[in-house]
Amino acid sequence: MSAYRLDYLDQLESEAIHIFREVAGQFERPALLFSGGKDSITLVHLALKAFRPGKFPFPLVHIDTGHNFQEALDYRDALAATLGEKLIVRHVGDTIKAKQLTEPKGKFASRNALQTFTLLDTIEEFKFDACIGGARRDEEKARAKERIFSVRDEFGQWDPKLQRPELWNTYNGKIHKGENVRVFPISNWTELDVWNYIRREKIGLPSIYFSHDREVIEHQGQLVAVSEFIQLESTDRVLTRKVRYRTVGDMTCTAAVESTATNIDDIITEIIATKTSERGETRIDDRVSEAAMEDRKKNGYF
Amino acid sequence: MDLLRFITAGSVDDGKSTLIGRLLYDSKSIMIDQLEAIERQSKNKEEGEIDLALLTDGLRAEREQGITIDVAYKYFSTPKRKFIIADAPGHIQYTRNMVTGASNADLAIILIDARNGVAEQTRRHSIIASLLNIRHVVVAINKMDLVNFSQDVYNNIVIDYAKVAQSLGLKQVTYIPLSALQGDNIVEKSDKMSWYEGPSLLNYLEEVEIQDTIDLTNGRFPVQYVIRPQTDDLHDYRGYAGKIISGVYKVGDTVTVQPAGIQSRIKAIEVAGKEVEEAFAPQSIVLHLADNIDISRGDVIVNAAQPVKTAQELEVLVCWMDNKPLVPGNKYLLQINSRVVRSVVRNIEYKLDVNTLERNEAPAQALLNDVIKATIKTASPIPYDSYQELRANGGAILIDETSHVTVGACMIQ
Secondary structure (H helix, E strand, O other), X not given: OOOOOXXXXXXXXXXXXXXHHHHHHHOOOEEEEOOOOHHHHHHHHHHXXXXXXXXXXXXXXXEEOOOOOHXXXXXXXXXXXXXXXXXXXXXXXXXXXXXXXXXXXXXXXXXOOOHHHHHHHHHHHHOOOEEEOOOOOOOOOOHHHOOOXXXXXXXXXXXXXXXXXXXXXXXXXXXXXXXXXXXXXXXXXXXXXXXXXXXXXXXXXXXXXXXXXXXXXXXXXXXXXXXXXXXXXXXXXXXXXXXXXXXXXXXXXXXXXXXXXXXXXXXXXXXXXXXXXXXXXXXXXXXXXXXXXHHHHHXXXX | OEEXXXXXXXXXXXXXXXXXXXXHHHOOOOOHHHHHHHHHXXXXXXXXXXXXXXXXXXXXXXXXXXXXXXXEEEEEEOOOEEEEEEEOOOOHHHHHHHHHHHOOOOEEEEEEEOOOOOOHHHHHHHHHHHHOOOOEEEEEEEOHHHHOOOHHHHXXXXXXXXXXXXXXXOOEEEEEEOEOOOOEOOOOOOOOOOOOOOOOHHHHHHHOOOXXXXXXXXXXXXXXXXXXXXXXOOOOOOEEEEEOOEOEEEOOOEEEEEOOOEEEEEEEEEEOOEEEOEEEOOXXXXXXXXXXXXXXXXXXXXXXXXXOEEEEEEEEEEEEOOOOOEOOOOEEEEEEOOEEEEEEEEEEEEEEXXXXXXXXXXOOOEOOOOEEEEEEEEEEEEEEOOOOOOHHHOEEEEEOOOOOOEEEEEEEO
């Protein structure tokens, strides 16, 4: 019987495909939230396995803060074109204008928090009842508690104390009108699992994941790319460093890591050796408080 | 490399968080920034040493109160295995959370404080492990350092627990004496307990054979979604998408579509777009049948050689998970895998005391965290297996039709 044994990556893959198909089977108007990062790229790859030769039963949706890396945007457009799937892009800049929102100020003024407004408007506009995202439980301790089917109220809020029990592989997607469910098919994957899967499946990634020369400034030990979105101060020294990105978020809140890794094998070697967590090393926005993520999620953030 | 999912049952007092912290720390799954964050917090709380519980307690309320309320999932791996820990609270008022965490576990670690021996909560955690049909139980006899690493203390606890295991029918029980705080028998064998001949905890977790947790005998395939591209070149393509929850399917096998009872034959099997001759649990596949029959989400394609039971009246053990009581006559949606049907709870036969296994006959209602035996009548037939024989097709949830909340976990008898 030992021939009938699945490798751990196959088990994780099968679990994720199962979750995708539960979304397709249970919801009227789902969407896949796509950021151009490795986790959402992995989701698209899993969706292909779940639904081909059929079409995706959902569009790809990108909430564009206007502060993205161009390489990630180029990748996004090329991918949507190759797949022949629908891509919906909504801009945080438009929401700021229409709703006269106040932009955060400061050196690394991040639109990260404003993203939630555009996301909730987009959910309302298309009446999405389920939004699939690439969050993983190993990323952060509030996420470690979140369900795979995570119900949000009509304000997009997550209530960690009122989560539905989630048993076996049975997912309860019943909701009231106006509510929606955030669904996380790769909840049980770690950063290393994602990279090993990308290597095994030969999934292409935006070029910024690999080592390249970039102009950066140093900020509290982190390297932040010089761009039109951050304000340089007279004391900042612009350095050119060999870097890669371990995560891809906004240019204002994502830090690069020094690296000469030019292929997936080298990246995996570096990740195995690293002593810092993914979010700790690369996210400027998580450092606000111990419960930064929990607070953002309660307010409708992914 | 394969995957082991386990649950840790116990309270902070038993050293559960220290044990998890040690497994994560010694397998290098805790990163420097995470360690620094809990160090900062430990100082905020004016405690001398690092509080490893802060690592697992993810919500503000949990950190403030110093308790675990909800299940947290933690991940680590060694070169031999990837591990998923469901870290569940141990107190009786969080029984439903432990049931939730146990539902997907292949193995349970039950913590015993060596100074206290088998306690009420040890029995409760063991009863839940047996109700949820967890095959492997590790009895981790912790804080051996506080009893001078005494073999007698260990032996007495083993004798006591063996009675519990026998009364519950737990077959695969392993006893490991350890000290999570000092790291004895966690990763390396301790030199302070030379009388102990078994493996260290991590060594055991790496080596325990868990293939028996997947049933490869009974072919069960709940349909989740029908793939019909309806394009010119794929005009006749009609694939049933789902996950094999148990058993093996081969091209040419005769199958029965339940609950309708219609027979057909497997024409083709696809795994991730590639045609294969056979597929097995827990693979996600697309199945093609030789005949054009009406099949939709919620139907189960059963391997005809291994028939399934079908009924509209189910005997179930229910763990009640809602603040509103369960009263006989109440109607709920019952969901088993992808099938959702209306149902009514007919009567409550008895309530099980999860500390003692005693039965209290015919209670008027079930309250939050109660485990009861009940009869449920469904609006249409349910293809099912007994939960104790085939976990993947014997567990169902009850959903409140008005609040949409999951209110009960059913183990079909």
